[in-house]
Amino acid sequence: MPFAAITYDIKAGHEKEISEIFGNFRRVNSPVVRDGAGGETARILSTAVFIRDATMVRVIEYEGDLDAVARHMATQPGVREVEEKLAPYLSRPxxxxxxxxxxxxxRRSLLTCMAQMSVRDLPAA
Incomplete structure (x- = not known):
């Protein structure tokens, strides 16, 4: 299962406020990402958010097409709400x-994955 990590340039010192924003996050309606015809193109398996100083990173574990994942996230009310609430804490809009x-x-915020390992990749014993 691949991971994607996207960065946010934030104003340092607002960890508490940003933590509250994510603490009230409304999950996506469904982890299944569908195309216009209703076929499954991807699945969001998990997400995590990390912060230090002026950098925040959102990590997404997914299956399938990453562009479809991004499009799906763009339409989710909870994601849109978080993006709106984060705006005052961003150093780069x-x-x-x-x-x-x-x-x-x-796409611009996407980090390049240098390595990825999981016990799921090990051969069955």
Whole structure:
């Protein structure tokens, strides 16, 4: 299962406020990502958010097409709400108020995966 990590440039010193934003996060309606015809194109398995100083990183474990995951996230009320609430704490604004803007920002914020390992990748004993 691949992971994706996206960065947020934030104003340092607001960890408590940002933690409260994510503490009240409304989960996505469904982890299943569907295309226009209703076929499953991806699945969001888990997410985590990390913060230190002026950097926040959101890690997403997923299956399938990452662009489809980004498009799915762009339409989710909870994700849109978090993006809106984070705006005052960002040192670099993110254009996420449209699906196209969200996807473009997602791609720009994506970290390059250098290595990924999981016990799930080990051969069965």
């Amino acid at each position: 993110r254009t996420t108020d449209t699906v196209e803007g969200f996807v473009a920002t997602f």
